[in-house]
Amino acid sequence: MAAGIDIVPIYFTDRDETLRRLGGVLELDFRAGVRLRRPWFDPEGAFDPSRGQYRATSLLQMLLEDSQEDQAERVLGVTSVDLFAPVLTYVFGEAQLNGRAAVVSCHRLRAEAYGLPPDPALLFQRLHKEAVHELGHTYGLLHCPDVRCVMRASSYAEEIELKGERFCEACRALLAQRNVIPRALRSR
């Protein structure tokens, strides 16, 4: 992969260091250049006042429009606000299947969201898995039945911990077919 991944913070209130770290691991995971860049759009248009949440699809649309002139092959929005898809109470992220853009939210990945003390290491681990998961969708991967695979669907934050941070063999084979060569994304 030549053109790389752009990480775009959208209302990201955690430390910038988190994003730099995320960029570092994704660079290794996908063997792609990762760039951190600011958005050139106003995300407020995605806010739904009746739900007090941000519409994930609208953020995807904004990311896509924002990246039209961009060379990056993938654009990953990372946000601290709560996301929803209209028929679901919340989503951890959303991606364009076999497309270019994905967005992931830290809001419900934090331990604090469940009344627990802050746990930056746990947050980063969950964020990393969800970022890889959503990017996996952009490479055409669907949810995987393998419990260890990062493409396993997670409805609750605890479920994210159960799965691994790597692709299973089957998903890796599909990625190889698409010339995506993730770093030893072997199953554990």
Next chain:
Amino acid sequence: MAVQRQETPISRDAGGVLVVDDEFSMRDSLVHWFEKDGYRTGSAQDAREALQRLEEEPWDAVLLDIKMPGMDGLELQRRIRDVDPSLPIIMITAFASVDSAVQALKEGAFDYVTKPIDPDELSHLVRRAVERHRLHQENLQLRQKVDQLATPTTIVGASGPMARVLELVRSVAETDSTVLIRGESGTGKELIAQTIHANSRRRYFPIVPVNCGSVPESLLESELFGHEKGAFTGAQYRRKGKLEMADGGTLFLDEVGTIGLPMQVNLLRVLETKEFTRVGGAKPVHVDFRVICATNQDLEAQVRDGTFREDLYFRLNVVTISLPPLRERRQDIPLLAHHLLKKYAQDMNRPFTGFDPAAMDLLVRYNWPGNVRELANAVERAMVVGRPPSVHPEDLPVRLNESSASQTGDSLADMERAHVGMILERTGGNVTRAAEILGIDRVTLYNKIKKYHLRS
């Protein structure tokens, strides 16, 4: 003070006329005259009192003496027009002063009359003023209605279950019966309510929706009945409730099963008497509305376990319309999907013309737990993330793509066949890998492949 109809309940009347004059004899005679003409009347002796009366009740015309102590008629007219520019004001002047009358007209007065007043001429003028105000109000309500109906209002469906629903909607619309609409979330209950209202004799009055589930129980009473100024902390103004807003029209109570027992008693009383009092008020308010309610809950079970009053249940359950879930009318999906695509493509200015056959196949196979709402969202999403002119499978949410294989049937065998097929597809036909993922040995997998004809 002039004669008022404080004792009689407020209802839709011939119109309300407010007389503002500092001379008691003039006020009194005008009030009597207009009462005889059938108007609801009120009076005020100065600007301050007039403004108070205007705040208390809705009026359709104001007769205003141009010369008054304190704030004169012209100044009061400006104040009134600041609050309600559509309220017709007829100026009364004793001096036939052309200048002040012209000034009043320039500033938007409906007309003026000179003292001594010709009662017949004034009656004629007031009738015209009231009619104009009523037309203006109706126009506003219609515009609101048009705005409400701007959301997807076309009921699309050619299937048997939907045809039966539409037949019932047509026959019930003309009656004044209470209607209970039942159906899963996202089946279009509000749309059916709007359609019934739009085809009823009440269509020129508003349909007022109340989502009982989203309003906290403590606020529902004030939301429905309105409140008087000072009724509770924060009630700085008198506020009309949804029941009053629905006067002449339709009250749509969505998620009616979520109403708590104390409120159910109040609601039952209103439905029986069509009369209520605002929170903190003593004056009964009479309203005339039709009730349509909707629920996705099992009201019968709620009646059995005592969380829903049986008498209210029977009061609401006069005519029931049950909306079928989308999975039970799959034949409507292509029609609906094309309709939604056309609408969203137009709204979002995206040059989409149709669906790729594989994408349509996914739409028809998916189970749609969120029903038409979920379908609408899926199509809208495809307009956002897809590449025109056709919607492709990858433009649809991931869950639809995953369901393509598993929705062939609901039996365990169907599920197993679909799942094994999916894993084989994902492993590129590698039986060893697929068996590993499935957690079975290769022989068992071969047997399943043979049993389900997966290789053929």
